[in-house]
Amino acid sequence: MAHPIIVDSIENTFVPLLIKNNSGGKDKEMLRKFNEPAWNYQVIRFFDASGKDIIPRKDKIWDLKSLTDRMVLALQKSGQKIPAPLELLRIELSTQNQAKAAFAMHCFWTGERKLGALPGVITTEAGWIDGLEVTLVTYDQTQLKLQDLVRKASAIECANKIFVPRERLDLVRKITAKPVATLGKQYRKAKGSDQKRQLAGTRFTKLELTPAQATKVNAFARTDKTKALTYLTASQRAEVTR
Structure with a gap:
């Protein structure tokens, strides 16, 4: 998540939202809404404007290549342009x-x-x-x-x-x-x-x-x-x- 191309792509191509595990208030409400357990591995999900998953949910995405691949796939599925640096990174990691x-x-x-x-x-x-x-x-x-x-x-x-x-x-x-x-x-x-x-x-x-x-x-x-x-x-x- 700290790779500069990943950070830039998240900030400028997606609308990032962090929901904390095992927390109350709005975080708890969001976990319940999207059927996420209070205790689990960190998971990155990609939603469209209606709150539906663009690509299937998957947890344990811990390496740079897997995250990059899923970001590119989410953009492809939603018909969005893939930033050239992100596509370069995907190819470089493949x-x-x-x-x-x-x-x-x-x-x-x-x-x-x-x-x-x-x-x-x-x-x-x-x-x-x-x-x-x-x-x-x-x-x-x-x-x-x-x-x-x-x-x-x-x-x-x-x-x-x-x-x-x-x-x-x-x-x-x-x-x-x-x-x-x-x-x-x-x-x-x-x-x-x-x-x-x-x-x-x-x-x-x-x-x-x-x-x-x-x-x-x-x-x-x-x-x-x-x-x-x-x-x-x-x-x-x-x-x-x-």
Whole structure:
């Protein structure tokens, strides 16, 4: 509940109401109205304007991913727009859908900017493989297939050489004439000063961004500041625009 994106989403997208357990007065009345026991585990419920559950009640929601998933589901069920930072957080936490590939290009600063802008790319990282500057990409396989990622990376001149897990080598070699190699332990992360270089010298550097936020803001900070701001929470936007 303390995660800044969760806090911002609750404050600006929902109408939060805290009801205390084992309490009298209005709290007791509300517990009775919604059939909640006086003593129980903390539970977060999502109601519509008429007081009906938008999604089924569920208790013991204690981890960030479960809470994020339920917040997004409640917004989807009610036809509400999902804030970009909340959706980014959901995707970032859905590790079961993620895969990695690395792309060599003339400059990994450019690679992070261009590849980070692609829909379905979750995070980027500047690094090295066998003396080549590469951008390591983590992507959401439910939104972006590896074949499409390779084609898009080639189209924006960010795929001089492609590195993928061994089991994906044949798949990629069928769709590109570019050199393809195994992504393995030879990869090493570039120094901190080479990461997210588009943010350097901007007001975005004062923010505490999640890795996915940093990737998207870095991708648009120099070319489309308005779009970059959409990936920030309301409080983060206020911080950089004041």
